[in-house]
Amino acid sequence: MMKWWGWGDQKITFPMHEKPTLWPWISSKLNMKSERATPPVARKDVAMPPPTVNHAFLAALKEKLKADQITSDDEARLHHCYGKSYPNLFLARKGYIQQAPDLIVYPRSHDDVVAVIELANKHDVCVIPFGGGTNIVGGIDPREDGDRMIVTLQMTQMSRLISVDKMANTATIEAGALGPKLEQDLQAQGYSLGHYPDSFEYSTLGGWLATRSAGMQSDAYGKIEDMAVCMKMVTPAGTIVTRPFPASSAGPDLNRLMCGSEGVLGVITEATMRVHPTPAVKDYRGFLFKNFESGVVAIRELIEKNHLPSMIRLQDEGETELAFNMKSPPKGLQAFVAKGVKGYLKRTGYTKPVIMVVGWEGLEESLVHRREEGLAILKKHGGFALGKSVGTSWSKDKFNMPYLRDWVMDRAVMCDVSETAATWTNVLPLHAATTAAVKEKFKQEPSGDGYVGCHISHTYETGCCLYFTYAAVQRPGQELEQYYEYKKLVTDTFMRTGGTLSHHHAIGYEHMPWMEQEVSPTGVEALRALKAKLDPKGILNPGKLIPQKLEVSTEVAKIPADGIEGWGAQSFQPKTLQTATYEAGSD
């Protein structure tokens, strides 16, 4: 169970003491005049709303499940109130609970899920599937408009590796398996799924599938939907079951209908996934490029020549500066050498270099030529090899970033991420437009400045994902308003410059206002049709993914009568977004 107010294990905090230049650099970047402490409230100061109880449902449920599979304990409820978006954590830290689930249910089998959904449908009780709880787009917090009871279906007790088919390179796995458990079970049999999203430690197979997640090595293994061979999804109208085939042409692909369904169309209970023998070699290396543009040119040549590695991550100037300050400073001889290299690089034109981390995975014999040819292409475009240590320190820090967010939120800093994907034609213009828009916005902050950085990851023949991180000193009393100003600005910029609404974070309610722009009004109608048929009473994860028919609520959340400090989100008006139109290829 993660912190109710932040990321990860209660005992883990960001290791700032190991990184002496980091906080001074951030403070200066944000133009922070003085440090203001904004710790989370104490647990005792969090007032949980009393649960709504549908007695007939509860009685029937108790007949079906064991006593230890059901709880209305406040501690469990608190841990399922929010995902891990910035506004989620901001509210949690204030001790303000918008809505809490009334009951937490722990299914242990597909049949348990069927029983819960049947009873919930019969008694008109809402159900929210919940894996590790890492969603950052508002995918798992209750958003019930009416007064129905809300059940959160805690899936992590369904974590079995059911079978591995070594001939077919497939594994059948229960949907509640968390990343580490799933990989451990597979690796014990010599296999790997190879799906490592940033949330890996606290996210589940079902969550990945329901949000079309992308792991760091997606260049080698694909996005999660590319790995899904077949699935089971329980809906109030019955269970959709697909069969294990490498490919098919039997009508529209129902696996792709279940992937990305965000708990709104059904509850994914198990999946057969494409797996591969555990890679013998994991070779990660760092490179410096003179600028972001030359890094992009190198990636495009790797693609063109069909020498794409398993992973490429290209950081822009902003994120490279952050990465340099994430490092522990070198000592002794290492420091001497580092200084020498730095001088050499400056003299040869790497004045504002950017970092690229490249990884090759697989059998040594299979990747030796690919790597050799890849290295030659990187060198040709000015890639300066930093060796394997950069790869190692990147691997070490890759799961640390969400802890850093908690650290800065303790010090009155707004910090968010927004990601998209665009075709290569749009990558550099989108990067430039978004960076410029955010920087311009920083000028309007009282502090007058902020941090924005971006990396490219997940590359395709046609384009790539761009992942932005931005931070600024909070505007006291207007924290959520501030956040939604950036969210709208960045998302509008993505939509205007050819970016998708999300490459791997999904929709939830945070991205819902743009759905008609993204998939066209008729596309949304198609999703509504599926929803109406599979979940006619609308019990599944209400208020997510599919915008309401007539209007999108202009409220981001329900405002308490007496207000909370800093509440300003009501000025965010998704309605105006929804009427804007996007012309593909315009701009």
Place this chain on the structure above:
Amino acid sequence: MMKWWGWGDQKITFPMHEKPTLWPWISSKLNMKSERATPPVARKDVAMPPPTVNHAFLAALKEKLKADQITSDDEARLHHCYGKSYPNLFLARKGYIQQAPDLIVYPRSHDDVVAVIELANKHDVCVIPFGGGTNIVGGIDPREDGDRMIVTLQMTQMSRLISVDKMANTATIEAGALGPKLEQDLQAQGYSLGHYPDSFEYSTLGGWLATRSAGMQSDAYGKIEDMAVCMKMVTPAGTIVTRPFPASSAGPDLNRLMCGSEGVLGVITEATMRVHPTPAVKDYRGFLFKNFESGVVAIRELIEKNHLPSMIRLQDEGETELAFNMKSPPKGLQAFVAKGVKGYLKRTGYTKPVIMVVGWEGLEESLVHRREEGLAILKKHGGFALGKSVGTSWSKDKFNMPYLRDWVMDRAVMCDVSETAATWTNVLPLHAATTAAVKEKFKQEPSGDGYVGCHISHTYETGCCLYFTYAAVQRPGQELEQYYEYKKLVTDTFMRTGGTLSHHHAIGYEHMPWMEQEVSPTGVEALRALKAKLDPKGILNPGKLIPQKLEVSTEVAKIPADGIEGWGAQSFQPKTLQTATYEAGSD
């Protein structure tokens, strides 16, 4: 326009004179006692049913389109009565027209299609999208139960290459573009889609997308749905428009909902496709393996070592024998050498060899190592290199096979193909079970024997496609009954042994009775929901893909009151199939 009674250009017939051993070999294989001529009826003996006319619709349509875009000419109607399945051609050759479209409409733009669909929806007129007309599963012939007017939308005048984005490796193309036109336009700009299904010469981009087609080089470029970046699909409820992204997590992938929709959910009018620079090298080579099994082992090692070529086609014993008899006999020195090689092979254990054709495409520098390592793996598993001539003769003959079917149908031979895909675990058992079932069935024929062969093509990490061809002497007076006995036997065997209903031929009405088994009853409900929302009056391609709710018609087609020679299909009872259940992993 293809022959109304057969495949391809009126002027082209199968070059049997170049293959002196072929017909004797087939006759012997089928145990054909005497040759019976069964030519198609003369054009004048085909009685076209008078067209149904919805006058209000026709008048309104004439306001929207030019006169030369609309015809009810019998010649045009005849050419749009049938696809190219065996029962389609059998009926056409008898001069028996089950149903004919009443009007052929030739849209020239997306807006033309919108206008037709709007008017058809308003006036309750059925619309069947029609590309090149090569469908062999009953996807394009009229199946209207009532008395509504039927329009066939002939898409091939919408064939423009709208734009190529060389930076993004994408091209936007109108859906009616036939394969050769599409490739010619792209190759003029140095690009290629690289999608070469067997039907290439006579099929369209829209048809490929609507049926989830697979081209011969799908190992390199993916199935057509993998290449689709975004699309437009016109429905009675509006147009679904997706945007060009390399990947997204914005809800279920609507591109995958449009792919495989078979004209039942909408009319695809244009698509942005992933393309690639025209491959500099196309290196196709033939190999002999001692048996089918060792060929499969070699393919699996290519996959495991990540050295998969652009194409692999492994023929089993039956199909290899056919291939040997497709060749012109060698002469002079060539014959002498051939004889020597043959002797050598027999002595070294290649007594009943099988052929593998392997192709590498791309830049020489990118594939040199992959090919080298691939060749070593093939050799290791007993692959005897036949050189590039086999690749060349295979390339020459690959589009010829449908003409051979016409040739044997002129001589009272039933000939059909059935294809599926299965995981590697199921590939050999499915191959053995299907081959055995068909051979057992041959024993019950009056002739007592027949031909069955299979090849593997389209390989994946998890499995591959298996493509069966079978032939037997027709049972006079029971030709369709005979065909449906084999169709049911083979499809039931696929379903029982872990095969998909279709890997790339789609559903139409021929595979519809198995749809609930394939995607589960709730899966079919999801498709029905989409149909009801996007096409509430059911005007789009009725009777295809999505089985009727309460019962599947037990008639394969409407039987004329006075009967036709050989009509026996009514004994085919899809109802019993539909109630059978398939347990994934059983058997």
